[in-house]
Amino acid sequence: MRPVHPFAAFLLLVAAPLVAQEKVDFARDVQPILSRSCYECHGNPATDLKGPSKRPKGNLRLDGKSYMLERHGEAVLTAGKPASSLLYELIALPKGDPDLMPPEGGPLKADEQALIRRWIEEGADFGAWEGNKPGAGQSPVPAAAPAPVTSSRSRLYEELGRGLEPLPADRLAAAAGGIALIEAVAQGSGLYRVAFSAHEAEVDDAAVKRLATLGDRIVELRLGRSRVTDKALALIAGMERLARLDLRETAVGDAGLAKLAGAKELRYLNLFGTKVSDAGLPLLVELPRLESVYLWRTAVSEDAVAVLRKRLPKLSVVTAPRLPANDEEEPAPRRRRQAN
Amino acid sequence: MSFRDLARSSDPESRRSFLRGLAASCLGLASYPLIASPALAAARDLAAFGARSPAPTATARSVIYLYMSGGMSHLDTFDLKPGAETQGPTLPLKTAVDDLFISSQFENLAGLMDRVAVINGMFSSQGAHLQGRYKLHTGYDLRGTIAHPSLGAWLQKLGGRLNPNLPAHVAINPELHTASAGFFPSEYAPLPIGDPEQGLAHAHRPESVSDAAYQRRLARLARMNAAFREKYDVTRVRDYDEMYAQAVKLMASRDLAAFDLGAEDEDLRDAYGRNQFGQGCLLARRLVEHDVRFVEVVMGGWDTHDENFDRMEDLCPVLDRGLAALLADLEARGLLEDTLVVLATEFGRSPEIKSERNGRDHHPKAFSCLLAGGGVKGGVRWGRTCERGIDVVENRVTVPDFNATIAQALGLPLDEVIHSASGRPFTVADKGQPVSGLFA
Numbered sequence: 001m002r003p004v005h006p007f008a009a010f011l012l013l014v015a016a017p018l019v020a021q022e023k024v025d026f027a028r029d030v031q032p033i034l035s036r037s038c039y040e041c042h043g044n045p046a047t048d049l050k051g052p053s054k055r056p057k058g059n060l061r062l063d064g065k066s067y068m069l070e071r072h073g074e075a076v077l078t079a080g081k082p083a084s085s086l087l088y089e090l091i092a093l094p095k096g097d098p099d100l101m102p103p104e105g106g107p108l109k110a111d112e113q114a115l116i117r118r119w120i121e122e123g124a125d126f127g128a129w130e131g132n133k134p135g136a137g138q139s140p141v142p143a144a145a146p147a148p149v150t151s152s153r154s155r156l157y158e159e160l161g162r163g164l165e166p167l168p169a170d171r172l173a174a175a176a177g178g179i180a181l182i183e184a185v186a187q188g189s190g191l192y193r194v195a196f197s198a199h200e201a202e203v204d205d206a207a208v209k210r211l212a213t214l215g216d217r218i219v220e221l222r223l224g225r226s227r228v229t230d231k232a233l234a235l236i237a238g239m240e241r242l243a244r245l246d247l248r249e250t251a252v253g254d255a256g257l258a259k260l261a262g263a264k265e266l267r268y269l270n271l272f273g274t275k276v277s278d279a280g281l282p283l284l285v286e287l288p289r290l291e292s293v294y295l296w297r298t299a300v301s302e303d304a305v306a307v308l309r310k311r312l313p314k315l316s317v318v319t320a321p322r323l324p325a326n327d328e329e330e331p332a333p334r335r336r337r338q339a340n
Numbered sequence: 341m342s343f344r345d346l347a348r349s350s351d352p353e354s355r356r357s358f359l360r361g362l363a364a365s366c367l368g369l370a371s372y373p374l375i376a377s378p379a380l381a382a383a384r385d386l387a388a389f390g391a392r393s394p395a396p397t398a399t400a401r402s403v404i405y406l407y408m409s410g411g412m413s414h415l416d417t418f419d420l421k422p423g424a425e426t427q428g429p430t431l432p433l434k435t436a437v438d439d440l441f442i443s444s445q446f447e448n449l450a451g452l453m454d455r456v457a458v459i460n461g462m463f464s465s466q467g468a469h470l471q472g473r474y475k476l477h478t479g480y481d482l483r484g485t486i487a488h489p490s491l492g493a494w495l496q497k498l499g500g501r502l503n504p505n506l507p508a509h510v511a512i513n514p515e516l517h518t519a520s521a522g523f524f525p526s527e528y529a530p531l532p533i534g535d536p537e538q539g540l541a542h543a544h545r546p547e548s549v550s551d552a553a554y555q556r557r558l559a560r561l562a563r564m565n566a567a568f569r570e571k572y573d574v575t576r577v578r579d580y581d582e583m584y585a586q587a588v589k590l591m592a593s594r595d596l597a598a599f600d601l602g603a604e605d606e607d608l609r610d611a612y613g614r615n616q617f618g619q620g621c622l623l624a625r626r627l628v629e630h631d632v633r634f635v636e637v638v639m640g641g642w643d644t645h646d647e648n649f650d651r652m653e654d655l656c657p658v659l660d661r662g663l664a665a666l667l668a669d670l671e672a673r674g675l676l677e678d679t680l681v682v683l684a685t686e687f688g689r690s691p692e693i694k695s696e697r698n699g700r701d702h703h704p705k706a707f708s709c710l711l712a713g714g715g716v717k718g719g720v721r722w723g724r725t726c727e728r729g730i731d732v733v734e735n736r737v738t739v740p741d742f743n744a745t746i747a748q749a750l751g752l753p754l755d756e757v758i759h760s761a762s763g764r765p766f767t768v769a770d771k772g773q774p775v776s777g778l779f780a
Contacts, residue, residue: 073763098483149748151715151779154397181502186397186751197503197631198595248674270674294674321668323611324448324661 024119027129033112037102038062044132062087064131079124082117091116157185157219160241160265164190167217177210179203185219191241193220200226208232216240224248224270230256237262248294249273254280261286273297278304285311292316398751399715399779400680401502402628405491405636406621406663409473409515410643413689413700414708415729416652417443419460426691426728429649437719445656448664454719455667455676456712457778461723461732464687464704464739469643472686472704474517479743479770482517486760489522491743492634494768496528498752502631505593507531510627512620513638523760527583530636536619539599543591558588598630599623608669613661621662625669628679644689645699659683667712680714680749684742691729706732709742714749717780740772748774 024030039048041057048063060076061067068076074086082088090101091108100107107113119125167190172182179199185191194211196203203226211218212235221236224246233256236245243265247256253275260266266287277299284293290312295305296319309317415421416430420441432441435453442450442458449456466472471482478488489497492509501508511519511530521529533540545554569577590596597603601623612618620637627635639659644651663683670676688707689700706725712718723735737745744754747768754774757765 073759073765097485099485147776149396149774149776149779151397151399153399153715157397187753189397195502195631198505198593201594246674268674268677272673292674292677294672296672318672318674321672322451323608323668324613324664326607326610 023122023125024115026119026126029115030119031129031131033108033116034062037105037108041102061132064133065126065129066133067131077120077124080121082120085120085124088113088117088120154186156243156267157189157191160219160243161185161189161191164217166190167192167214171213175211175214177207179207180211182214190217191219192217193222193244194218195222196226200224203227205229205232205235208235211235212238214239218242219265220244222246223250226250228252230259233257233259236260239263241265244268246270247274251275253277254283257283263287265289267291270294271298276300281305281308284308284315290315292318294318296320396748396751396753398749400713400749401633401678402631403491403495403634403680403682403714403746403750404621404624404628404666405519405634405682405684406659407473407476407518407636407638408642408659408683408685409518409638409640410469410685411472411687411689411702412642412685412707413644413648413652414460414462414703414706414725415689415691415700416648417446417656418458418708418710419688419706419725419729421691421727421729424691424728426693426730428693430652440719440721443652443656445652446660446664448660449667452664452667455671456710456718457716457720457722459709459711459722459737459742459775459778460706460725461735461737462688462707462709462739462742463732463736464707467687467702467704469686470517472702473515475739476684476686476742477518477520478522479740479768479772480766486762486764487520487522488766489524489528490519490530491746491768492519492530492636493521493524493528494747495634495750495752497524497758498756498768499633499750502633503595505590505595506598506627506630506632508632509634510624510632511636511638512536512623513616513640514636515638515640518638519634519636524758530634533599533620533623536616536623537601539601539623540596543596543599545591595630598626598632601626608665611661612665612669613658615658615662617658618662618665621666622669625666625673625675628670628675629673642685645694645701646697648689648693648699650698670713676713678714680716680746681710681712682746683710685709688729703730706730711745711778715780716749716778720778722775722778735775735777737775738772740770741775742772744769744772745774745778749779 039062042060042062043056044061044063045055058072060072068087070076072086075084076086078084090099091113093100095107102108108116166184166188172192176182179196179202181195181197182192185193192214196207203223205228208223208228211221216239218239219241221239221242221244225248228247228250230252233252236242237260240262242263245263245266245268248270249272251274252271254277257276257280261283267289269284269287269290269292272294273296275298276295278301281300281304284290293315295317300319302319305317305319308315415427420430420432420443421427422432422441431444433444433446433450435442435450437453440453440458442453464472464475466475466481474480474482474488477490480488492511496508507530509519509528509530510533512533513536514530514532519530521527531540545551549557565581569581601609601619604622604626609619609622612622617637617639624635624637641651641655663681667676667681670679670681685707687702687704690703691700693700706729723737724733725731726733747754752768754768757767759765
């Protein structure tokens with residue numbers, strides 16, 4: 001390359017801005033570049049886009065002024081600031097960057113990049129151009145929103161919570177007493193689930209008494225491994241929408257079970273590792289909607305379980321697990337190999 | 341002089357490294373010291389004691405995510421094709437569910453299949469290990485410009501902790517591109533447990549140091565740090581203080597027992613299998629009992645390019661024993677109704693048997709995963725592959741769909757957008773749609 005005379009270089013430097021004086025015209029200079037290189041993915045879903053989904057990629061459309069002024073996390077356009085405009089930032093990334101736009105057909109030519117940069121620097125003026133507008137030229141078949149997924153639990157809570165408004169936060173906080181985790185069962189629901197993770201040792205009958213101020217709003221109550229006693233069960237029986245009660249590994253026994261009789265919505269009762277015995281089992285008949293009861297590591301005998309199963313054939317009575325037998329030799333791998 | 345240099349020069353190294361080690365392993369600082377600012381997010385977790393409102397009704401509170409690293413052959417596990425030339429010597433076994441046959445290696449699991457949903461229609465866009473593993477864990481493709489958070493980190497972010505003393509998210513036997521915090525602050529990273537037998541290392545006060553002496557030392561440490569803290573009152577220094585405080589809190593907590601497998605009966609430990617995976621499953625159950633929300637257990641070795649059928653005889657019994665014991669044990673404790681057990685892998689293996697090596701290669705366009713408990717229907721098969729196991733021909737489930745199904749069970753808002761530091765929008769399962777037919 002021929003060396004440039006120092007004075008010529010100086011001339012070029014001062015002259016360039018002079019040449020560039022004429023303002024970039026969006027419709028004449030920029031829009032054709034976008035149309036050629038961008039609309040195939042970021043255009044009108046009805047006419048420009050390829051592929052079966054006909055959805056603009058990243059939900060970004062560049063075929064209308066109003067679309068380009070929407071934010072997508074970052075601003076697509078910030079007048080005067082190309083560095084804060086996704087439209088420029090993504091076309092000017094280094095070659096090989098996976099986010100460089102357009103992803104196919106190579107980057108825009110340097111002069112095209114410079115033109116877009118200048119247009120933004122000059123204020124991102126669209127002139128009279130508006131392009132497509134929301135509502136017009138949409139895909140003729142809008143994608144149907146998928147139906148919300150439901151489960152037996154969500155349907156039950158919907159039914160139990162019908163017409164109930166969420167409770168005020170101060171009332172929930174008072175009932176929580178700094179140790180209970182109280183969550184609405186779903187967004188906007190007036191029903192709550194309660195647990196005491198990490199605070200089980202502080203949970204005694206008094207804590208249950210505080211909770212009882214939420215009365216019929218509690219549908220799930222987890223008291224596993226806590227210090228609650230049979231006395232608390234009378235308060236719990238008063239929670240008339242209670243569907244799930246976890247008492248595993250507590251001192252609750254037959255006397256407590258007897259107090260539960262009024263819990264008419266109870267579906268799940270976890271008595272794993274409690275003091276419940278054969279004498280308590282007949283009381284389960286008083287729980288009309290009970291679906292599953294857990295009795296492993298209690299004093300309950302197999303005979304009593306058999307009687308209960310016969311009496312309530314639909315109830316799932318869960319006792320000791322059938323674990324893999326240990327009679328064989330150890331099934332450890334004969335040789336170890338790493339993945340890859 | 342950095343905070344850590346200052347600390348090092350002022351106290352015996354052993355005590356310092358012990359505390360720092362605990363802080364790091366509890367709060368995910370191990371590999372990325374001082375790069376994140378988790379104070380705000382931590383505050384959100386601690387503020388959780390009070391009221392919160394998730395989006396859909398959760399059917400699961402916790403997840404035990406069993407990850408079969410290397411690509412588990414669908415034809416030799418849960419999608420058998422008896423009679424097809426692609427089947428090879430693997431034999432079918434009748435299960436507790438009519439018309440559902442699994443590999444004869446799964447003797448213990450067979451009786452429990454009425455608790456399990458078998459997803460035979462899995463489909464991934466990624467056919468290499470790292471990329472596939474990343475996709476399964478995050479729902480997104482591996483890219484150079486962003487690190488996506490994995491499901492456990494999303495659960496902690498959108499659902500919060502249940503137990504403020506324990507990490508929300510634990511990874512047992514982790515590998516590269518399994519669970520990670522991605523672009524979330526480092527405290528969303530899983531607590532790594534390299535060996536389930538060891539539990540949480542460095543978590544106990546040495547016997548030679550009395551509690552009073554220990555408290556004095558902590559107070560002295562606080563005094564020595566005070567001037568520095570005053571001078572550099574910035575987020576990162578405060579974060580470190582917060583992590584020390586959390587670690588000390590955990591040391592004093594009775595929840596520390598969650599990490600101790602020694603508290604379990606020997607018979608039960610045998611039932612899970614005396615190997616890393618089996619004991620990892622048992623540790624996962626203990627952690628979920630203590631309200632850790634997401635526990636991943638990784639089992640490697642499934643990359644069976646060579647001698648596929650011999651190696652299945654080694655691998656499947658380990659999986660069979662660990663998973664069957666886990667399901668039975670969770671159920672008997674009343675925990676399976678609220679705990680979603682996931683069995684996942686990066687892809688399946690080619691139905692074509694490579695004759696010279698007697699192996700199978702990578703096959704991402706059709707494979708199988710399992711879901712059990714946590715409100716998911718048991719005894720169902722979802723999706724179907726063609727008669728040779730090559731293509732999904734009915735009810736295809738993409739990786740984002742699979743992750744959306746897990747997120748739906750956990751009651752996470754699928755459309756809540758979290759922006760990365762550069763302002764890019766991300767959701768828990770990308771654009772995946774939950775499989776509604778899998779919910780009971």
